[in-house]
Amino acid sequence: MGAGTESMTMNVGEFLLRRIREAGVQHAFGVPGDYNLELLQQNEDSGTLTWIGTCNELNASYAADGYGRLNGLAALITTNAVGALSAINGVAGSYSEHVPVICICGSIPLRSIERRLGMHHTMADGDYNQFIRAFEQVTTARTRLTPQNAATEIDRLILTAWREKLPVYLELPSDVAYLDIEVPVDPLVLEEPPSDPERLRSCVTAIADRLSGAKSPAILVDLDADRFGAAVEVMGLCEKMQMPVAAVATAKAAIDETFPYYVGLYNGQASQPQAREAIETSDCLLSIGYRPIDLTSGSFTDSLPADPIHARGHSVDIGDDNYQAVTLREVLRGVIDAVPQVTNRATRPHVPAQATGNHAADGSAKLTQAAYWQAIQGYIRAGDVLVAEDGTSYGAFGLDLPPNCTFVSEAIWGSIGYTVGSLLGTLAAAPDRRHLLFVGDGSFQLTAQELSTILRHDYKPVIFLINNGGYTIERCYLGKTSHFNDVATWAYADLPKLFHPGTTARSFVVKTVDDLQKALSAPNDTLIFIESIMDPYDAPQGVISGGNSGADLDYGPRGPQHRGNMLLRRTAQ
Numbered sequence: 148m149g150a151g152t153e154s155m156t157m158n159v160g161e162f163l164l165r166r167i168r169e170a171g172v173q174h175a176f177g178v179p180g181d182y183n184l185e186l187l188q189q190n191e192d193s194g195t196l197t198w199i200g201t202c203n204e205l206n207a208s209y210a211a212d213g214y215g216r217l218n219g220l221a222a223l224i225t226t227n228a229v230g231a232l233s234a235i236n237g238v239a240g241s242y243s244e245h246v247p248v249i250c251i252c253g254s255i256p257l258r259s260i261e262r263r264l265g266m267h268h269t270m271a272d273g274d275y276n277q278f279i280r281a282f283e284q285v286t287t288a289r290t291r292l293t294p295q296n297a298a299t300e301i302d303r304l305i306l307t308a309w310r311e312k313l314p315v316y317l318e319l320p321s322d323v324a325y326l327d328i329e330v331p332v333d334p335l336v337l338e339e340p341p342s343d344p345e346r347l348r349s350c351v352t353a354i355a356d357r358l359s360g361a362k363s364p365a366i367l368v369d370l371d372a373d374r375f376g377a378a379v380e381v382m383g384l385c386e387k388m389q390m391p392v393a394a395v396a397t398a399k400a401a402i403d404e405t406f407p408y409y410v411g412l413y414n415g416q417a418s419q420p421q422a423r424e425a426i427e428t429s430d431c432l433l434s435i436g437y438r439p440i441d442l443t444s445g446s447f448t449d450s451l452p453a454d455p456i457h458a459r460g461h462s463v464d465i466g467d468d469n470y471q472a473v474t475l476r477e478v479l480r481g482v483i484d485a486v487p488q489v490t491n492r493a494t495r496p497h498v499p500a501q502a503t504g505n506h507a508a509d510g511s512a513k514l515t516q517a518a519y520w521q522a523i524q525g526y527i528r529a530g531d532v533l534v535a536e537d538g539t540s541y542g543a544f545g546l547d548l549p550p551n552c553t554f555v556s557e558a559i560w561g562s563i564g565y566t567v568g569s570l571l572g573t574l575a576a577a578p579d580r581r582h583l584l585f586v587g588d589g590s591f592q593l594t595a596q597e598l599s600t601i602l603r604h605d606y607k608p609v610i611f612l613i614n615n616g617g618y619t620i621e622r623c624y625l626g627k628t629s630h631f632n633d634v635a636t637w638a639y640a641d642l643p644k645l646f647h648p649g650t651t652a653r654s655f656v657v658k659t660v661d662d663l664q665k666a667l668s669a670p671n672d673t674l675i676f677i678e679s680i681m682d683p684y685d686a687p688q689g690v691i692s693g694g695n696s697g698a699d700l701d702y703g704p705r706g707p708q709h710r711g712n713m714l715l716r717r718t719a720q
């Protein structure tokens with residue numbers, strides 16, 4: 148072998164763990180099973196990854212997703228079928244929202260496949276490929292490792308996940324992990340293939356010409372700006388051209404919200420005003436990965452100017468031209484160099500919504516959503532990680548964030564309970580930051596057990612739980628008073644001591660603004676659990692109008708939402 152291609156002998160399992168670690172992943176989430184115990188033992192013996200066992204694989208998949216959003220790559224380890232299929236919902240969410248997760252499934256031994264033995268955790272029908280096929284729907288690459296392919300397939304899958312920002316699925320048959328193979332000595336290097344030089348030059352010139360010739364250029368970012376690590380370049384381009392940038396909700400905080408050229412969230416008719424004006428009246432819009440979906444386009448009331456430039460992770464569309472083999476950051480860096488410095492364009496920065504709001508409340512009055520979010524606005528500080536669940540907790544989208552905050556939500560996939568698992572992942576990825584979870588009672592009930600794992604690892608997040616007796620956001624779609632939107636009453640604030648006897652966690656049950664302020668003054672030296680009791684028919688106005696228009700979209704003109712008092716409606720203001 149030539150220089151740089153030296154090999155060494157290593158077993159498959161240790162090589163897999165080593166490569167994951169070299170790719171910058173320090174933790175793995177999952178649940179043991181007989182088909183992956185050998186890999187977990189290798190990991191424990193070698194100390195390669197910190198194992199975070201979860202209560203179930205669904206929660207592990209959410210944790211891996213949260214970890215991947217902050218860390219850029221994550222690892223999930225499950226056992227054959229029963230574990231993997233339990234995780235598949237979370238992995239699909241990662242696929243939908245472009246989070247690279249390496250899903251490792253300890254699977255039935257190759258010996259059993261060759262001899263066609265009926266095994267547990269299968270359909271017992273002689274088909275050994277069903278679960279690889281299932282994961283075809285939710286991953287961008289898949290493989291079953293063998294001693295022959297492991298050295299190349301492991302690198303291919305890890306690199307593919309990282310380059311495409313999508314999950315991948317590897318089956319590791321349980322009799323393969325301890326077999327020795329020849330593997331490279333050199334560490335795995337995560338890098339993008341460089342752009343095609345001619346395509347890059349032409350693409351940069353085309354974008355720079357259009358932006359330079361425009362009177363009111365603007366940028367609209369979606370989540371790929373964050374996933375492909377292009378926020379710094381986006382801001383650099385805005386500064387050079389003195390041009391505004393708006394974000395869609397799925398990219399909230401991808402651009403520092405205090406950046407002078409940030410104009411707010413774009414969401415069709417439900418946009419923040421400066422954002423709507425900047426985007427819709429632009430004569431040259433550069434969109435980064437924009438994917439209009441109902442919840443982030445104001446129910447398709449978005450109205451982009453004609454002929455925007457669409458830049459994605461690895462390609463760009465400009466008019467009739469399509470550029471392949473160009474990477475987003477190289478494109479943006481090239482454009483920054485190519486455009487002239489603009490010095491005389493007027494800017495209209497984002498006006499913080501809370502600064503104009505006025506929800507002054509009597510401190511002893513019943514806590515309302517308006518007063519709740521206003522109090523939380525005052526609590527947020529620079530560098531916080533905010534994790535916001537589907538439901539009235541989407542009020543968090545209305546918060547104005549100080550610098551260096553990260554905002555995690557699963558606004559497209561929207562699987563409730565996601566945030567409790569995801570919080571475990573964000574905590575593991577960034578243990579030195581303050582993490583705030585915003586979750587409703589209904590969502591929390593899906594994945595509540597993972598609070599025990601958060602306590603077990605002595606993490607210290609602040610958990611804001613809204614107890615409104617059920618699924619208020621659903622009441623805004625249909626069933627305002629229907630029983631199917633009620634949930635069982637739990638003693639939520641008692642759960643820390645139930646899940647972790649002897650815990651130092653501080654719990655609060657909050658009914659008024661004064662109660663809330665008292666809870667918010669608690670020091671962050673331990674986990675803080677704040678259960679806020681609120682009215683089932685109180686919701687942020689954006690949640691109500693989103694639900695009302697969602698009902699029309701979902702059920703059509705003949706739908707039940709037209710009958711009297713069927714849904715929680717927006718009140719006249």
Ligand SMILES: Cc1ncc(C[n+]2csc(CCOP(=O)(O)OP(=O)(O)O)c2C)c(N)n1
Pocket residue numbers: 536537538539540561562563586587588589590591613615617618619620621
């Ligand atoms: C896995 C899954 N099941 C069901 C739903 C439908 N759903 C969306 S939001 C929601 C209710 C959330 O209720 P809660 O967390 O209590 O929020 P709030 O009452 O504050 O609106 C439900 C049931 C979903 N999105 N995902």
Ligand SMILES: [Mg+2]
Pocket residue numbers: 538587588589590613614615616617618619
């Ligand atoms: Mg609720």
